Amino acid sequence: MTETTASTTPRTDTAPRRHELLAGSGEAVVLCDRHGTVLAVDGRVELLPDTGPGAMIGARPDTGTLRWRRHDLPDGRHLWYVRDVAEETERTDALLAERARSGFLASASRRLGLSLHPARTARAVVDLAVPKLGDTAMVLAPPSAGRVSWWRSDASGWVQQTRLPEPVVDAMAGLRTHCSPWVVEELTEAGWLWPAEQRPVSALVISLPGNGNPAGVLVLTRSAEFTDEDLALIEEFCSRAGIALAGAALYADQVRTASTLQRSLLPAPLPYVEGMSFGAAYRASREALRIGGDFYEVLPLSDGTALFALGDVCGKGVEAAVLTGEVRQSLRALSRLERDPLRLLALINETMLDGKAMPDRRFVTMVLGHAAPAADGGLELTLAVGGHLPPLLLRGDASVEPVDLRGTLIGVFPDARFAGGVVRLNPGETCVLYSDGVTEAKGSRGMFGERRLADALTGCAVMPAGAVAERVELLTTEWLGGRDHDDIAVLALRADPTC
Incomplete structure (x- = not known):
């Protein structure tokens, strides 16, 4: 069938x-x-x-x-x-190799992203490269002041730029030099293959790509040849390492710039002027920056008197800090020509308007005063206010008296009108200037407010000026309870009692 x-x-x-x-x-x-x-x-x-x-x-x-x-x-x-x-075995091996490659690159990216410190990032690059990519590894940073910093797994240092081997010079210029006997010879002649190690079969010098320019150079050595697969993995790793090193270098530059800016804008130590004492407290809204839009200034004059000011620049952070520096420099320069607070505020207003690029809505509020010792040991204060909160006078009987002066904002109107007046401090009495970061501090029970500030000052009648300023800043910080806040500035001026 x-x-x-x-x-x-x-x-x-x-x-x-x-x-x-x-x-x-x-x-x-x-x-x-x-x-x-x-x-x-x-x-x-x-x-x-x-x-x-x-x-x-x-x-x-x-x-x-x-x-x-x-x-x-x-x-x-x-x-x-x-x-x-x-x-199937070959495909499985290829799949496992690709997973291992992807896992290594992912792990490298995570570790390289943990630090923005250039030296620690370079050290991480070296640690990741050995033994996965080579038997030894060395990272070199771009030249700075004629020197090149380098890192290995067990050491770090620097070398003069003029002593770099030719392959490293090429890599620093962005040219990628792959492994060859010539590279081994060049590194050996330059003394870059360390005596304690056996002479490698292969050496690779490769540029680490950065932000437009190489972020450094990676030197790898091996006792075997680098394969095409090895080179592909190394180039992918170098791309990640270069990004991390470039980011760390950029962050370090920004930190140095911010530090220089901070040093130039931080208030100078308060001076000593006979017959009066000053105290101040300051807390920026951004603690890491340490500078902001609030400022204070005390300028002793040759005749035994002093100019003092506390102001608030519109905004926060770096932009406000830059304007703060401009206003303070204007105040210092103009005080050599004019000592009357009202006229000095008018000059600052004109200076801000002359240098303002339109449209520019930045403005400043300020209390500016001139303190002159009186014959009886007290102080005569000539005050001028432009859009700022009124000063508070802490009297000898522990009462608190506001000085009702307001005036218009500084740097907005050409015909701005500022309020001025004269007050007297008896020996032992204090004038307190403060920014709205104090009164507008928001806690769990609302704003701190002017009334609460006045109540707090009643217990400070016998305190020196520095203790009064620190007390106000401390109470404000406690009221905030860790919440975000505006810049806080306090300046206290006390008429020193005669002994």
Whole structure:
């Protein structure tokens, strides 16, 4: 009896699609009758070039790297699924290698992102490179003042720029020098292959790409040749390392710039003027910056008197700090020409308007005063106010008296009008100037407010000026309870009692 099989059925237009589907599975499929005679082969037929219809397949056909898996059909026929184990192993190895490569790069990115310190970032680059990328590694920073800093896993230092080997010079210029015997020779002659180590077979000097310019150079050595796969991984790693080093260098530059700005804008130590004492407290809204829009200034004059001021620049942060510096410099320069507070405020207003780029809505509020010792040991204060909170006078009987002076903002109107007046401090009495960072400090129970400030000052009547200022700043900080706040500035002037 002749057995009817699927192989006698003419192929239809769906056969190529089935063949492609089976080929995509990675297996060859062999249909056999109940006696083991091959009826059809489909799928990855290239795995079985000598097997076709009519061939006989035994019960255990596994040969070489081919693995056969049998599946019996209800009508007595059976199928063999055949796959190449060597190919699967190769694909698995490739997949594992790619996962290891991706895992290494991801781990490197995380570690390189942990620090913005240039030296620690360079050290991390070296630690990550050994032994994954090379037997030894060295990172060199871009030249600075004719010197090049370098880091290894066990040491760091610097070398004169004129003593760099040619491959390193090329890499510093952005040219990537790959491994070659010439590189090993160049590094050996320059003394850069360290005596304690065996002479490497390969050396690689590669530029670390940065922000427009190389962020440094990585030197790798190996006791074996670098493969193409090694070079691809190294270049990908160098891209990440270069970004991290460039970011750390940029951050370090910003820190140095901010530090220089801070030193130039921080208030000078309060001077000593006979017959009077000053105390101040300051807290910037951004603690890391240490400077902001509030400021105070005390300028002793040659005649034994003093100019003093406390102001508030519109805004916060660096922009406000820059304007603060401009206003303080104007105040210092103009005080050599004018000592009357009202006229001095008018000159500052004109100076700000002359240098203002339109539209520019920055403005300043300020209390400016001139303190002159009186014959009885007290002080005569000539005050001028431009848009600022009124000063408070702490009297000898512990009462607090506001000086009702307001005036308009400084740096807004050409015809600004400022309020002025004269007050007297008896020996032991204090004048307190403060910014709105005190009265507008928001705590869990609302704003600190002017009334609460006045109540706090009633207990400070016998305190020296420095203690009064620190007391106000402390109470304000406690009221905030750790919340965000505006710049806080306090300046206290006390008429020293005569002994």
